[in-house]
Amino acid sequence: MVQVSNTTTHTGARRRSQRVLMQVPVRIRGKNAQGAEFEEFTETLAINAHGSLILLNARLTSGAKVFMKHNKTEEEQECHVAFLGPVRGGKAEIGLEFTTPRPTFWRVAFPPEDWTPKSPEARKVPGQHQNK
Numbered sequence: 001m002v003q004v005s006n007t008t009t010h011t012g013a014r015r016r017s018q019r020v021l022m023q024v025p026v027r028i029r030g031k032n033a034q035g036a037e038f039e040e041f042t043e044t045l046a047i048n049a050h051g052s053l054i055l056l057n058a059r060l061t062s063g064a065k066v067f068m069k070h071n072k073t074e075e076e077q078e079c080h081v082a083f084l085g086p087v088r089g090g091k092a093e094i095g096l097e098f099t100t101p102r103p104t105f106w107r108v109a110f111p112p113e114d115w116t117p118k119s120p121e122a123r124k125v126p127g128q129h130q131n132k
Contacts (some may be wrong), residue, residue, distance in 0.1 A: 032067030049103035
């Protein structure tokens with residue numbers, strides 16, 4: 001199931017693009033907080049046109065450069081650590097931001113910026129016709 005979140009960042013600033021709660025298999029590689037090379041397979045928790053939120057066993061530092069590879073398309077994108085969140089079950093919540101915005105990386109159509117789950121379009125079932 002795909003959900004759209006209209007929440008703001010931890011700083012209270014409005015998001016630049018809608019966040020979609022979606023699990024996408026990815027591979028993350030780079031250097032961990034100790035400077036050692038790592039590669040880890042994981043899934044996204046949420047995606048948007050500017051990056052993703054993931055859980056990693058590896059510990060990273062804010063601003064660290066990593067590469068994220070979409071396991072289905074094999075496309076790889078350079079990212080940096082934009083957010084370090086809590087550790088859950090031994091895995092750190094990490095927000096990755098693409099070095100260059102790549103809305104097509106995820107192969108999904110993101111809702112417009114002014115869209116919310118409360119929008120009338122959100123209640124329509126695709127293919128369902130309205131009675132007049």
